[in-house]
Amino acid sequence: DTGVSQNPRHKITKRGQNVTFRCDPISEHNRLYWYRQTLGQGPEFLTYFQNEAQLEKSRLLSDRFSAERPKGSFSTLEIQRTEQGDSAMYLCASSLTGVKDYGYTFGSGTRLTVV
């Protein structure tokens, strides 16, 4: 297992286009999180899955954002009608229920630039 994998690493898109990112968590991890990070800030929570169920979603997340985790394996995050304010690093993390001592395992992120 090579850890949490995110694709693509970088994405440049024009304003108004839709984009989709993929996250492949560590295979035995049942918890999956999406975070967004802008320069000089810490990661900001977007949404959380336990297996295939989306159990929490940030109130800051507009309805242009949607995430799925079919069959409790990989996850996708889609942003529709992108805006310049969506430019950020999108991070995926996974963890195992009941095992807190190892924290989250993060992927390397997808850097989105909206022009």
Added chain:
Amino acid sequence: SQKIEQNSEALNIQEGKTATLTCNYTNYSPAYLQWYRQDPGRGPVFLLLIRENEKEKRKERLKVTFDTTLKQSLFHITASQPADSATYLCAREHTGGFKTIFGAGTRLFVKA
């Protein structure tokens, strides 16, 4: 609201000295605090977790403390090396939810 506050100013220290980073939290005391390291353009890497009933925790050159009276955690790196230069993030569980709340991080520069 439940927040994490870290010193936004960068910390510059000389190689071999001890670096001490501060994390303050607001409102409810979390059951645990986490510390992560983040290098530019990379995702955070988990370092240590300390529970509220643990006063101190160590891992190699790292030491973390948790003071529920001061609502504060201190993160120490002893015998610091230039390779320790990075941003260090403090994080808390969000009481009543599933998410973890991160501070903005403190940038550490260790000069040779």
